[in-house]
Amino acid sequence: MESAGAHPRIIIDGHAVDLEDVASNDRWALTVGKRSLVRALGINAPAEEATVVFLSVGAFDRWACRQTALKEGFHWPDKLTILVEGLSGAVSGPQLRCCSLGQDLVEFDAQAKTFSAAAVSALVQIAPEAMTRQVGQSLLTKGDLASAEIACLRRWSERDAARLLTDSVTYQRTQYLVTLRGARRVTMALDEPTVAPTAADMELIQNAAVWCFAEHRDARHALLIDRLALDAVENGSFIAFLRIHLKSALQDARDRYRLVVLDKKDTATKETREVLKDVRAQADAYAAKVRDLTSTFLRDLLAALLLIGLGLLGRMSSDTLSQLLNVEAVDAFFRILAGYFIVSATLQVATHWRDLFLTTSELHRWWLLTRSSLPGEEIRRLLNDVIKPRRITFFVAIGVVAVSNLFIALALWNWQTLLASVLPSG
Known part of the structure; x- marks a missing residue:
């Protein structure tokens, strides 16, 4: 590992020691820098690509699930690679990929739909507190999406896409709130349901976001928001609401959009x-x-x-x-x-x-x-x-x-x- 540039250190009582100085009854810890470990594994990521390494699936799961509960969770400039020791599957999206440590890296999904900041800002007002992570960075589009080991990444993707199906996202009283200005004006909480989304739930909300920001996005977004606002409950959980009502609302919006297109x-x-x-x-x-x-x-x-x-x-x-x-x-x-x-x-x-x-x-x-x-x-x-x-x-x-x-x-x-x-x- 040292020949690869990792340079691990043995720590006893807060001091670095040589291997020969370690006794059988000493309590010691082995430390190694993550950046040097990544380089030792042969991963030479570009400067704009962040890399995170976990030595167990449990540590990765705890870290990933904690990010959505924080006001400012982990964020990265452009693309993120997550390497997890012992992970059984691999997933990826346009700007996020996660795979097992030591295996071949899965490629980013270059064919997936991305969302430009200008198009999003024209339709959705997102508070600066909610923009620590760019819109669309957490989307997952290919790989073992139904794996239980990446459940928290499905939470990331679901929450990321949910922001696009609103008129505004604000931060008030220690929580994020979303507003729908359709037939009714409704304010709901962008909270985190106890149960992680299924792969079908995640794909549905991502497909809805992609549909909204296709051609004539003003009309598409307005039709879907208007339909969602009819069934929305004031101060309710927005993500839990989407899991129940998004499928029917999206179908109704598509039907109405066809009429709009014909009329246009x-x-x-x-x-x-x-x-x-x-x-x-x-x-x-x-x-x-x-x-x-x-x-x-x-x-x-x-x-x-x-x-x-x-x-x-x-x-x-x-x-x-x-x-x-x-x-x-x-x-x-x-x-x-x-x-x-x-x-x-x-x-x-x-x-x-x-x-x-x-x-x-x-x-x-x-x-x-x-x-x-x-x-x-x-x-x-x-x-x-x-x-x-x-x-x-x-x-x-x-x-x-x-x-x-x-x-x-x-x-x-x-x-x-x-x-x-x-x-x-x-």
């Missing part, structure tokens, strides 16, 4: 139809704006061509056209016309874009505030997927109209240069 699906379908109607109207608005931009641009272009063409119709000879190059009134007319195309394009782009931006934003906000079944991401997906092609077309039309108006305005502004380039020289 029906509501979601109706909301989807309404959203699509509004989205369709918004898409039509984008299409109308594109048509308006195109028709306005073509109307302005046609008007400009008619105005210029009629004004120059009587001066189609090169001599008369060349005389226009030096007329200030004609130059002012073309520059005013160029400015009109710039102003027209600016006003159209600004007003149409601002109008559609405001209506689309209002539509997003309206549905995000009034939705009751559809998630926010689904609302955004419906709005974006349907409107996106029309929005792209709208921005393409804006770009084409803006560039075309700018090109026409530049041409009108430099009309003298363009006209001189097409007239014969000389």
